Amino acid sequence: MTAGVPPTGEVPPPSELFEMAGAELGILVAIGLLAFAIVLVLGLLTETLRFVFYDDLQTDTVRLIEPAKRRFGQATRLYVFKFGLGLLTVGPLAGLVVFFAVADIPVGPLVFVAAGLLVIGVMLLSTIVSRITGEFVVPTMVITDSGVLDGWRRFWPVFRGQLSQFGVYLVVHFLLLLAVGIARAILSVLVYGIVLTIGGVIALVIVFGVFGSVSAVTASPAALLVLGLLALVTLLIGWVLLLPVQIAVLTYVTNYEVAMLAACDEELRLRPATTTDADGGESAVVE
Numbered sequence: 001m002t003a004g005v006p007p008t009g010e011v012p013p014p015s016e017l018f019e020m021a022g023a024e025l026g027i028l029v030a031i032g033l034l035a036f037a038i039v040l041v042l043g044l045l046t047e048t049l050r051f052v053f054y055d056d057l058q059t060d061t062v063r064l065i066e067p068a069k070r071r072f073g074q075a076t077r078l079y080v081f082k083f084g085l086g087l088l089t090v091g092p093l094a095g096l097v098v099f100f101a102v103a104d105i106p107v108g109p110l111v112f113v114a115a116g117l118l119v120i121g122v123m124l125l126s127t128i129v130s131r132i133t134g135e136f137v138v139p140t141m142v143i144t145d146s147g148v149l150d151g152w153r154r155f156w157p158v159f160r161g162q163l164s165q166f167g168v169y170l171v172v173h174f175l176l177l178l179a180v181g182i183a184r185a186i187l188s189v190l191v192y193g194i195v196l197t198i199g200g201v202i203a204l205v206i207v208f209g210v211f212g213s214v215s216a217v218t219a220s221p222a223a224l225l226v227l228g229l230l231a232l233v234t235l236l237i238g239w240v241l242l243l244p245v246q247i248a249v250l251t252y253v254t255n256y257e258v259a260m261l262a263a264c265d266e267e268l269r270l271r272p273a274t275t276t277d278a279d280g281g282e283s284a285v286v287e
Contacts, residue, residue: 047075047082050134054142057258058270074141074148081148082130089126093119131170132159135257139270158265169260176256180249187245192238199234203227 051071056062096115133148136159141151159166206226207217217223255271262269 043079044072044075047079048072050138051075051078051142053254054139054258054270057254058142060271071142077147078133078138078141081133085126085129085133089122092122128170136261139258139261140268143268143270155268158261158268162264165260165264173253173256176253180253184242184245184249188238188242191241195234195238195241199230203230206230 048068048071051074052064052067055067055071096118100111100115132155133152137148137151137155140146140155141148144151144154146154206223207214211217211220211223217227258270262271
C-alpha cells in the first residue's frame, strides 16, 4: 500500500500510518522552511535597500552595488534588532494569553480593561521604537558608520534633549502620512479601476471570442493559464504605473525625516547644506 487515502473500509497498520504522517509532516516542514527563507531574504533585501537609499542621499549619487556591499552588515544588524523587537512585543502578549488560559482567575471587566491597556501600551511603545529606529537611527548609522546600538547611543541625547520637538514631529508626520495615504488610495483606485477595466474587456474577448463560453474556459487548462497570466500582467501594469508616485512619496517623506534630524543636530545632517548660486540654482556646501 502506498501513502495516500486508504481504500474504503481498510485501515492501514500503525507502521504505515506513522509513515504517512511522517511524509506529510516532512512536506509541511519543508514548506515552512522555504517560507521562512523567503521572508528572511526579502527582509534582508529590504533593509539593505533602505541603507542604499540613505547612502545615495548622503553622497548625492545613484549607486546600488557598492553601497549594498558596504552597508549589508549594518542592514543585517538592523534586521536582527527588528526581529528581537518583535519578539519583545509578542512575548508579553503571548505570556498574558497563557497566564489567563492556565490561571484560575475570575475574568471581569476590570481585568479586560487592564489587559487592553497593557496590550495598547506594549504596541504603542514598540511602534514608537520601531519608527524612531527606521526614521532617525538608521540615518545616524549611515552618517556615523556604526551599528544599531551605537546609532541609538548617538541619537538618544538628541532625542532626550528635544522631546517636545519630536512629539510635534510625530503628530505632523502622522497627519502627513494620513493625507498622503488618502491621496494615494484615491489614485490607486483610479489607476487600478482603469487597468482592471481594460483587462476585464480583454478577458471577455478571450472567453467569448476565442473559446466561445465560460464552460469551455473552465474545461481548458490552457484557457485558465492564459486568463491567469492576463490577471498577473494587469496587476503588474497597475503596480508599475503607481511606482513613480510611490517613489516620489517615499523620497518626500524621507527628506522630511532627515531634515528634521539635521534641524535637531547639525552633526547628524545626512544631506549636505545648499546655497543659492547667482543664477538661482543650488549647490552643495562642502566643508
